[in-house]
Amino acid sequence: MTTPPPTPQAPPPPPSPPEDRGRAPGHEHSHHHGPATPGSRRLRTVIAAVLVPFAAAVVAGLVLLWPGAPGAHERSGVGFDRQTVSGKVTGIEHVGCNDAAGGGGAGAGGGGNGPQDPSAGGTGSSASGGTGASGPDAGAGAESGAGAGEHAAGVCEQATVEVTEGKDKGHRYPELIRPDASRRLHAGQRVVLAYAPDAPRALQYSVTDVGRTPPMVLLAAVFALVVVAVGRLRGLMALVALAVSFLVLTFFILPAILEGSNPLLVAVVGASAIMLIALYLCHGLSARTSVAVLGTLTSLLLIGVLGSLFIGWAALTGNTDDNTGLIHGLYPHIDMSGLLLAGVLIGSLGVLDDVTVTQTSAVWELHQADPGMTRRALYRAGLRIGRDHIASVVNTLVLAYAGAALPLLLLFSLARSDVGAVATSELVGEEIVRTLVGSIGLVASVPVTTALATLVVSADRVPHPPSSGVGGVPPRPEVPGPVSAGRLLGGGGRRRKR
Known part of the structure; x- marks a missing residue:
């Protein structure tokens, strides 16, 4: 008995392109992954x-x-509307509050108001009697100066502050820091000084804020790096x-x-x-x-x-x-x-x-x-x-x-x-x-x-391609199966002898 030749199998269908894999038959939508534009002209x-x-x-x-060019503006000396210069704390020493208040008008008047309330109207200079402020804040400044004597007991800090810019660059003056002040100063610290040109020489400068440029610049740089990264x-x-x-x-x-x-x-x-x-x-x-x-x-x-x-x-x-x-x-x-x-x-x-x-x-x-x-x-x-x-x-x-x-x-x-x-x-x-x-x-x-x-x-719908099936449904593709040698060769194959 002769063994029949093996039945040849039909070649597998060609692989579908990557963009067609996983797509159900009849769904021929194209996916645009860029920003879509409206397909409707209307x-x-x-x-x-x-x-x-x-x-x-x-x-x-x-x-x-x-807005046009800003005109000349005469500063009122109230709140943020005042002249400021940069300064530096060169030293700190401890003094008696009673001695500082009674012995040095510059220290008590110039510094009593500055570190505690940077938004006060006359800053430190107004503490000497309101000469550096105008309007409603002048009274507050004078009241602050009058209240300096309340700290008769206790130990205060007296900072030596140097002006680092402007016409008085290099000028130093004492700044009194009372025990109840919310901000403490230390040697080497950069500060912002309020300048009152009409006040007496000893009261023209007072600390109104501290310098924050390095931490702010560093924080901004970190923020920018994180956003870009x-x-x-x-x-x-x-x-x-x-x-x-x-x-x-x-x-x-x-x-x-x-x-x-x-x-x-x-x-x-x-x-x-x-x-x-x-x-x-x-x-x-x-x-x-x-x-x-x-x-x-x-x-x-x-x-x-x-x-x-x-x-x-x-x-x-x-x-x-x-x-x-x-x-x-x-x-x-x-x-x-x-x-x-x-x-x-x-x-x-x-x-x-x-x-x-x-x-x-x-x-x-x-x-x-x-x-x-x-x-x-x-x-x-x-x-x-x-x-x-x-x-x-x-x-x-x-x-x-x-x-x-x-x-x-x-x-x-x-x-x-x-x-x-x-x-x-x-x-x-x-x-x-x-x-x-x-x-x-x-x-x-x-x-x-x-x-x-x-x-x-x-409105950005991609139209379906025309189908040739019945009722608009595309014909189901035939899946090729095993094919006999006779069909593959045209139906003539060799038969076994009995």
Whole structure:
């Protein structure tokens, strides 16, 4: 009996290309991993029709509101509006507080007020009787000088301070540091000196702050290195955007408000410029970024309307602490309530950028993961992500404002004031309005941005290739199986003899 030849097998089908592996038959969508652009000409036109005039209006606002060269300003010597020079502590010695207060007017007057209260009106020079201060702070300075004799007992520190810049460079004077001072000085420490040219020679200089340049520069360098190390090129662009934001704030927003322009209008123009530059610089010129810009713009508009309404309704003046009182005293033409609203807008912008960019990216990634997802399903999925995000962001915003106002909250707690009275006081009411209005804008940005992103990304659907199957369903590919030699050779094969 002859053994039949082995039945040859059909060659295996060629391997599918890498981009087709794991894809079900009939699903021929292409996945674009770069920033998608709207496939609909109509949507592209709508986006351009909104953003181009808006960007043009921002540029026009910058040109019209740009402040001129600052005029000559005579310093009042009050608060931060005073001349300062740098100095250095050359030595520290312990002296009796009674001897220092009675024997050296320069030490007691010049140093008693400086280290303890850097924001006091007349600094150390005003302690000699208020000669270096004007306005309401002059009395405080004189009162501080008069109270120097209260420390009759105890040991004080007397620092020898050297002026290291200016026309009196090299001049040394004694600075008294009382036992209850919140800041202690040490030899070799860099300090900031307030200079009162109209005061007596012995009282012209006083320590108002300490030098912090080295730790601040080191911290900024560490921050920049961490951002670039983690974010790479995008982190570098974020640092550039941060620098641009600082420049806009320093050279446009603050000088324009001091010049007398409407604070709200200046804040809207400045915040819009920061938003456009930062978002497009960090995330590129794409439909995804444009959707985030539109979502941020819509939320800022809502915050502005609500803030204006409730600040006016609650009769908030914006003049509630020493700093705002000093600004109002030096620049009475500034609208303080408008300044409050401007602060609400600028303070909310950074968190808004985070929410809108995150939502837009989430919708884009969901679409790339499942291009066949319907518009409604895509919106719902993006909204679920946004709810998780907004739950933590709102809490973050509230805690940020609470942390900034923590000393104030401690004062109310010590006074055991009624919660309702505290909440409705103007000082706390400002923070409540600031927090709640900003939070409403954040919450509203989630559905608004998600809806905009869904509309734009849904228009970027790649059409299916035409199918040749019945009813539009592509035919199922045949899987080759074992083939007999006869079929392979055309059906003639050799038969076994019986």
